[in-house]
Amino acid sequence: MTDNSLRSVTVERTATGRFTAVNARGGTIEFGTEDAAFTPVELLLAAIGGCTMADVDVATTRHAEPDRFTVTVTGHKVSDDQGNRMTDLEVTFSVAFPVGEGGDRARAILPRAVKSSHDRLCTVSRTIEAGTPVRATVEDA
Numbered sequence: 351m352t353d354n355s356l357r358s359v360t361v362e363r364t365a366t367g368r369f370t371a372v373n374a375r376g377g378t379i380e381f382g383t384e385d386a387a388f389t390p391v392e393l394l395l396a397a398i399g400g401c402t403m404a405d406v407d408v409a410t411t412r413h414a415e416p417d418r419f420t421v422t423v424t425g426h427k428v429s430d431d432q433g434n435r436m437t438d439l440e441v442t443f444s445v446a447f448p449v450g451e452g453g454d455r456a457r458a459i460l461p462r463a464v465k466s467s468h469d470r471l472c473t474v475s476r477t478i479e480a481g482t483p484v485r486a487t488v489e490d491a
Contacts, residue, residue, distance in 0.1 A: 358373075359371045364380070366384065367383040367385075368381075381393055414448055419444075423442075
């Protein structure tokens with residue numbers, strides 16, 4: 351693996367049940383488990399939606415600026431003999447393009463762009479579907 355393939359965020363506890371993630375560029379996002387704007391699970395869903403939306407946006411907006419472009423990501427949080435996890439993840443696109451030649455081209459490639467994102471491009475959903483192992487360690491204090 352190369353140094354330019356490495357991605358990282360640092361998460362800091364800011365209060366009981368409250369956390370702030372910081373990326374290498376200085377971007378931050380607050381989340382938590384208690385009365386937070388987003389929970390970690392919702393951030394996972396947002397990451398899936400945002401990743402695939404970005405792929406499809408690049409492919410379709412070359413032809414026309416959408417009138418509406420939303421993605422809804424749903425899933426069920428379950429706890430069973432395999433532990434806590436999400437099941438039945440589903441990504442639903444709701445996209446409308448203007449009337450005209452550019453809009454027609456964007457509409458025509460939309461299904462292919464969604465499939466390409468799902469099958470090859472979206473790092474987040476591809477990682478989930480591949481079942482990449484996660485290793486947890488504790489640093490010496």
